[in-house]
Amino acid sequence: MSTTKHGAPRERRGRNRGRVVGIPLVLTAVGVLACLAVALLPGSGAETGRPAGAAVAVAPAGDSAGDPTGSGSVEPAAGAPTTSAPPSASAAVSAAATPAAPAPAPASASVPGSPRSASATPPAAPAAGRIRPATGYQGVATAYEAGDGNGACLYGPSADMMIAxxxxxxxxxxxxxxxxxxxxxxxxxSITVRIVNECPLPCAPGQLDLSRQAFAELADPKVGRLSITWSLLSPAAAPDTLSVRYKTGSSRYWCGIQAIGHRNPVAALEVRTAGGWRQLPRTDYNYFLAADGNGCGSSIRITDIYGEQLTVDGLAVRPDVVQPTRVQFARR
Structure with a gap:
């Protein structure tokens, strides 16, 4: 079997050659002229295909420094926090996670130690401690054998056994x-008692351990424990004047000073020195100490919880001797 091979078409020669070549040239010329005409029309330019008046996004100055890749995204500065939420979403999350500041709590007049009632504006007592004027306290009363009435306050024997x-x-x-x-x-x-002793733990805040004589004024001692309320007094029946005592062993080199028979609780005791009034530290056994002796034997100034100050002059250092004065705190 023989295989037939097709030969390459032979170029046509003759008069038709010039016609064939001339047509493309004419079409090319016409296209060039058309392009020139369009380019010369008003409002035309390089932004062909964008609607007239369309805004062009321009990167703010400096963005190229923050976008070295040219990708359009700005890399955060080193150490800056990153977030996947847009700013508005982030603000909403932050507001939801941050609770509103609580309203200030109203001033409370309650006092530790189970107060029964309290005055919102008690009388001025700038130096009062836990026991304050015009304040009621709740607790229980128990009884103890008070002996001669002496106790942790070191006042010595008491002629009146209405003590606690x-x-x-x-x-x-x-x-x-x-x-x-x-x-x-x-x-x-009810009964009025004077505090001369300390009831150690586990005595609870608000509790009073009364002498047996005082407890008997309220209930049969066989009861053992009695629910009570109590409050501070500034009684009329207090001694006319208070007294001062130097502790055993006191001298001009060291001394302890104690006030006795004061109508209102004592807040501070000072002695006069060459440099002025010097406040002495208070011990838990109810003496004010001048450990270096500075002020021992000089004038004494005593301040109650209401801020009233009494000055005592002319008392010698006489250890363990109760020395009367001519002053007393006012009744409140």
Whole structure:
């Protein structure tokens, strides 16, 4: 079998050659002229295909520095926090996660130690401790054998056995010593006692350990424990004047000073020195100490919880001697 091969078409020669070549040239010329005409029309330019008036996005100055890749995304600065949410979403999340500031709580007049009631504006007592004027406290009364009436306040024997020991918390390192307290029982009975002792833990805040004689004024001692309320007094029946005592062993080189028979609780005791008044630290056994002797034997200034100050002059250092004065705190 023979295989037939097709030969390459032979170029046509003759008169038709010039016609064939001339047509493309004419079409090319016409196209060039048309392009020139369009280019010369008003409003035409390089932005062909974009509607007239369309805005062009321009990158803010400096973006190229933050976008070295030219990708259109700006890399955050080193250490800057990143977030996947847009700014508006981030702000919404932040507002939801941050609670509103709580309204300020109203001022409370309650006092630790189970207060029964409190005055919103008690009388001025700038130096009062836990036991404050015009404030009622709740607690229980118990009884103890008071002996001769001496106790942690170191006042010595008491002629009047209407006395009590204050619980450790409200005793407050002897700040309660000498305070007069009105005690009321649920049965309506009441009595006024003077604090001369401390009732150690586990005596609870608000608890008073009364002498057996004082407890008997409220209820039968066989009861053992009695629910009570109590409050601070500034009694009319206090001694006419208070007294001062130097502790055993006191001298001009070291001394302890104590106030006795004061109507209102003592807040501070000072001695006069060459440099002025010097406030002495208070011990839990109810003496104010000048460990270096500075001020021992000089004038003494005593301040009660209301801020009243009494000055005592001319008392010698006489250890363990009760020395009367001519002053007393005012009744409140």
């Amino acid at each position: 020991a204050m619980n450790h918390t409200d005793y407050e390192s002897s700040r309660a010593c000498g305070a007069y307290v009105l005690v009321r029982a649920a049965n309506g009975a």
